[in-house]
Amino acid sequence: MAVSRLFGASVKRREDPRLITGHGAYTDDMKLPGMAYLAILRSPYGHARIKRIDTSKAQQHPGVLAVYTGADLAGKLNPIPCAWLIPDSDLKTPPYPALASDTVRFTGDGVAMVVASSPYIARDALDLIEVDYEPLPVVTTQEQAAAPGAPQLHESAPGNLAFNWKFAGGDVDAAFRDAEVTVKQRFVQQRLIPNAMEPRGAVAQWTPGADEVTLWNTTQNPHIARFLLSVVAGIPENKIRVVARDVGGGFGSKIPFYAGEALTVFAARELGVPVKWIEDRRENYLATIHGRDQITDVELAAKRDGTITGLRVNALSNMGAYLSTAAPGVPTWLFALIVPGCYTIPAYSCDVKGYFTNTTPTDAYRGAGRPEASFLMERMVDLLAGELHMDPVEVRRKNFIPADAFPYTTVTTLTYDSGNYQQTLDKALEMVDYQGLRQQQQQMRQQGKYLGIGISSYVEVCGLAPSPAAGAMGFQGGLWEPATVRVLATGKVIVLTGTSPHGQGEETTFAQLVGEDLGVPVEDVDVIHGDTGAIPMGWGTYGSRSTAVGGTAIKKATIKVLEKAKKLAAHLLEAAPEDIVADHGRFYVQGSPAKSVTIQDIALQANLGWNLPKDMTPGLEESHFHDPTNFTYPFGTHICVVEVDADTGEVKIRRYVAVDDVGVVINPMIVDGQVHGGVAQGIGQALYEHAIYDEGGNLVTGSMLDYAVPNATQIPNIETARTETPCPHNLTGVKGVGETGTIASSQAVVNAVVDALSPLGIKHIDMPLTPERVWKTIQAAKASPTGAN
Amino acid sequence: MRQTIKLKVNGVERQDDVEPRMLLVHYLRDRLNLTGTHVGCDTGQCGACTVLLNGEAVKSCMVLAVQANGAEVSTVESLARGTEYHPVQQAFWDMHGLQCGFCTPGMMMAAVGLLKRNPNPTDDEIREQLEGNLCRCTGYQNIVAAVRSAAEKMQSTPAAAPVTAGASGE
Numbered sequence: 001m002a003v004s005r006l007f008g009a010s011v012k013r014r015e016d017p018r019l020i021t022g023h024g025a026y027t028d029d030m031k032l033p034g035m036a037y038l039a040i041l042r043s044p045y046g047h048a049r050i051k052r053i054d055t056s057k058a059q060q061h062p063g064v065l066a067v068y069t070g071a072d073l074a075g076k077l078n079p080i081p082c083a084w085l086i087p088d089s090d091l092k093t094p095p096y097p098a099l100a101s102d103t104v105r106f107t108g109d110g111v112a113m114v115v116a117s118s119p120y121i122a123r124d125a126l127d128l129i130e131v132d133y134e135p136l137p138v139v140t141t142q143e144q145a146a147a148p149g150a151p152q153l154h155e156s157a158p159g160n161l162a163f164n165w166k167f168a169g170g171d172v173d174a175a176f177r178d179a180e181v182t183v184k185q186r187f188v189q190q191r192l193i194p195n196a197m198e199p200r201g202a203v204a205q206w207t208p209g210a211d212e213v214t215l216w217n218t219t220q221n222p223h224i225a226r227f228l229l230s231v232v233a234g235i236p237e238n239k240i241r242v243v244a245r246d247v248g249g250g251f252g253s254k255i256p257f258y259a260g261e262a263l264t265v266f267a268a269r270e271l272g273v274p275v276k277w278i279e280d281r282r283e284n285y286l287a288t289i290h291g292r293d294q295i296t297d298v299e300l301a302a303k304r305d306g307t308i309t310g311l312r313v314n315a316l317s318n319m320g321a322y323l324s325t326a327a328p329g330v331p332t333w334l335f336a337l338i339v340p341g342c343y344t345i346p347a348y349s350c351d352v353k354g355y356f357t358n359t360t361p362t363d364a365y366r367g368a369g370r371p372e373a374s375f376l377m378e379r380m381v382d383l384l385a386g387e388l389h390m391d392p393v394e395v396r397r398k399n400f401i402p403a404d405a406f407p408y409t410t411v412t413t414l415t416y417d418s419g420n421y422q423q424t425l426d427k428a429l430e431m432v433d434y435q436g437l438r439q440q441q442q443q444m445r446q447q448g449k450y451l452g453i454g455i456s457s458y459v460e461v462c463g464l465a466p467s468p469a470a471g472a473m474g475f476q477g478g479l480w481e482p483a484t485v486r487v488l489a490t491g492k493v494i495v496l497t498g499t500s501p502h503g504q505g506e507e508t509t510f511a512q513l514v515g516e517d518l519g520v521p522v523e524d525v526d527v528i529h530g531d532t533g534a535i536p537m538g539w540g541t542y543g544s545r546s547t548a549v550g551g552t553a554i555k556k557a558t559i560k561v562l563e564k565a566k567k568l569a570a571h572l573l574e575a576a577p578e579d580i581v582a583d584h585g586r587f588y589v590q591g592s593p594a595k596s597v598t599i600q601d602i603a604l605q606a607n608l609g610w611n612l613p614k615d616m617t618p619g620l621e622e623s624h625f626h627d628p629t630n631f632t633y634p635f636g637t638h639i640c641v642v643e644v645d646a647d648t649g650e651v652k653i654r655r656y657v658a659v660d661d662v663g664v665v666i667n668p669m670i671v672d673g674q675v676h677g678g679v680a681q682g683i684g685q686a687l688y689e690h691a692i693y694d695e696g697g698n699l700v701t702g703s704m705l706d707y708a709v710p711n712a713t714q715i716p717n718i719e720t721a722r723t724e725t726p727c728p729h730n731l732t733g734v735k736g737v738g739e740t741g742t743i744a745s746s747q748a749v750v751n752a753v754v755d756a757l758s759p760l761g762i763k764h765i766d767m768p769l770t771p772e773r774v775w776k777t778i779q780a781a782k783a784s785p786t787g788a789n
Numbered sequence: 790m791r792q793t794i795k796l797k798v799n800g801v802e803r804q805d806d807v808e809p810r811m812l813l814v815h816y817l818r819d820r821l822n823l824t825g826t827h828v829g830c831d832t833g834q835c836g837a838c839t840v841l842l843n844g845e846a847v848k849s850c851m852v853l854a855v856q857a858n859g860a861e862v863s864t865v866e867s868l869a870r871g872t873e874y875h876p877v878q879q880a881f882w883d884m885h886g887l888q889c890g891f892c893t894p895g896m897m898m899a900a901v902g903l904l905k906r907n908p909n910p911t912d913d914e915i916r917e918q919l920e921g922n923l924c925r926c927t928g929y930q931n932i933v934a935a936v937r938s939a940a941e942k943m944q945s946t947p948a949a950a951p952v953t954a955g956a957s958g959e
């Protein structure tokens with residue numbers, strides 16, 4: 001491939017050959033001599049007191065090495081910490097023990113564990129552990145948890161209130177006092193199960209004497225896992241190596257540090273043998289975090305011409321039984337600040353209460369707070385349009401932040417870096433032939449058919465950084481990224497990144513970045529990630545931050561390498577460094593390209609060190625630690641066209657168009673892939689997925705049979721297009737694309753279905769829009785003279 | 790209580806003593822170190838463990854190792870001939886049909902099985918026949934494109950399709 005065109009080219013992925021031949025290195029593929037297998041006994045009750053645990057039979061079972069309960073962890077394993085301590089919110093962080101010793105608080109809470117010579121034996125022995133439970137009353141929803149007299153989960157959190165976080169900007173009361181029109185709606189963001197196809201797991205190897213541990217872990221952020229493991233297990237951070245070579249998807253569910261990996265390390269240290277723990281899918285559903293689960297009451301104030309003047313949001317979030325690693329930040333900062341979206345809203349307030357319930361803890365799931373935000377904003381815009389009998393397109397145009405207003409500081413004090421919202425909307429409208437569709441809709445309505453057009457214009461905040469912002473928000477970590485670019489003697493290149501891709505393709509995009517600048521083929525650049533033993537530091541892959549933050553660090557390190565290379569080239573060519581031109585891997589004196597040295601020549605000389613300029617150190621390797629000055633703000637417009645069968649309630653997506661602006665694009669093929677997958681998850685939420693608990697706290701949707709992960713027949717083709725508005729505050733102009741699809745899509749589908757059914761007076765249906773739910777709403781609407789809602 | 794099984798895996802004869810309850814997928818992964826076949830659920834719902842059993846795509850978590858006695862099994866490791874990829878592998882690479890890669894071996898084996906039954910499927914047929922293989926990353930679009938592209942290639946140059954080792958006995 002011509003090196004001059006690496007940046008911006010759909011280079012095929014460098015990670016694929018090992019993955020398509022079955023030679024990936026996922027955690028469960030790790031096998032060590034003498035390895036033992038850990039299995040965790042999980043509570044069958046949503047809430048219960050543990051009266052007695054008898055492990056004697058399990059202990060005696062042949063092949064069992066050890067059985068441990070919560071009592072055995074005392075003094076050896078600290079509770080699992082919450083690492084996003086949102087300030088000024090009266091946050092309560094009751095301890096989250098790796099194994100419960102007196103009370104279980106959700107179905108799936110760990111109670112005991114077995115280590116055995118085979119995974120089959122470990123599971124057999126779990127059945128031999130006797131536990132007497134005294135069931136306690138259960139609360140599973142945030143509204144139940146908030147009710148007076150509700151059963152209490154934690155003594156330290158009266159009323160089950162985990163936090164109450166507030167934001168206000170502008171004069172909200174005045175906006176509502178002076179409003180010409182107001183619109184109110186309650187939205188339920190149902191609970192979802194992330195469903196990375198690879199279940200979570202860990203392999204731990206303890207080296208006695210050295211007192212070191214290596215932990216292979218299904219994590220999106222190995223350095224954070226190292227840090228939290230040191231806190232939980234009391235192992236010095238320098239004695240821990242965390243490795244996450246191939247990880248089979250995460251979507252946020254592999255950000256948190258969990259009991260499972262802590263217990264694996266504990267067992268390896270106690271027993272002095274390598275220990276493997278791999279959850280099965282049932283455990284994954286019970287004990288890996290869930291996402292969303294937020295109820296919002298929203299009020300919008302506007303003028304009759306469609307100008308939005310104020311917005312008020314009251315949110316109730318279900319945090320589950322304990323606060324997972326990043327959980328408090330998701331329904332507060334990541335949600336609330338971006339609610340006003342693409343619009344110039346002068347007054348806005350948001351009150352978020354998080355409640356403990358007897359359910360699996362919730363935390364970041366793809367988009368994390370931002371899908372909830374864009375859903376409610378885009379639904380409210382459509383509701384306002386309906387109220388005013390305006391075209392939803394016109395309401396959007398009227399309120400968009402104008403293209404010449406960037407950088408734009410919102411009422412929530414975010415500074416949107418760059419944007420042109422009108423442009424993506426226009427492009428999407430053109431792609432679907434909006435006017436033609438509206439006409440078709442009229443014709444179909446006359447035939448009693450329901451065609452709907454759903455628009456979603458979104459902006460999201462990602463590229464998570466800068467670190468001072470993280471600190472101000474109470475995130476107990478930084479959000480900068482390091483990078484090292486190392487050119488070996490043979491001219492081959494190794495890049496170290498602290499981000500930890502697990503499907504996003506950065507082994508390729510980062511190689512493109514470096515290959516482009518150094519002028520070496522992409523095949524010559526290897527990107528090393530997911531190993532704290534090799535990589536100095538890193539904050540991981542989430543929040544669509546890898547390319548914007550980690551990529552920029554790499555870019556800056558590459559520039560330093562080039563500077564040194566130029567100096568050495570000048571020395572070799574007997575010229576002045578300022579006269580040297582670097583031209584796709586060749587270095588020559590300006591104006592005389594005939595006499596040149598290559599990057600490979602330079603790499604060899606630098607690594608040999610035989611003949612260097614006086615002040616030059618040997619080697620050709622540079623590092624850079626990069627902390628951006630702002631977040632990035634991708635945006636776009638998605639349009640979904642649906643047909644609803646009023647007799648069955650079935651929703652058929654006829655077209656789905658995604659016009660995104662994610663800044664400059666390094667690899668269009670990979671960017672399209674991210675959009676496809678993101679939209680599929682948003683459509684999944686809109687139409688199919690819902691994690692449901694019964695009154696006793698049992699997860700009713702406890703398997704892939706009951707929880708509808710969309711299959712190949714349920715996701716349409718996505719038509720993608722882009723505009724390109726560079727990020728002004730990083731060197732490459734990239735913004736991030738990992739979450740846009742999910743953030744943009746659910747409301748496009750729901751807006752389309754509601755639009756289709758608007759002749760029946762239907763104004764809102766909560767997700768998932770299953771045939772049953774849609775059908776019932778239609779029936780209710782037909783039965784009621786004023787419509788369903 | 791162990792039982793002896795004899796089978797051919799990726800063209801190699803194997804004889805092993807296994808517990809009667811051992812799943813084929815665990816036999817492949819844990820005994821034979823063929824870790825390309827993945828476990829996403831172990832209850833037959835995700836398809837990550839799909840292999841060819843006597844030439845037909847099956848979920849190897851739904852088959853006991855003892856049930857594979859006398860059978861021929863092909864896993865993802867047998868698809869390529871040296872550095873020459875099977876058209877399905879090549880197409881998954883060319884069309885960006887994978888992201889995290891965890892569903893991919895099962896998805897490709899299901900696709901190989903599908904193309905044996907139906908060498909020239911429509912997009913809808915591809916989607917229907919891959920219904921039992923879940924992917925959380927790709928939204929399926931590029932998987933469908935990859936299977937279609939592999940089908941086209943295998944149609945135009947049938948010789949381009951290496952016969953997978955374990956299925957060669959048919």
Ligand code: FES
Pocket residue numbers: 827828829830831832833834835836837838839848849850851
């Ligand atoms: S692991 Fe066999 S179908 Fe999921």
Ligand code: FES
Pocket residue numbers: 197248249503886887888889890891892893923924925926927
């Ligand atoms: S590529 Fe990740 S699950 Fe399919």
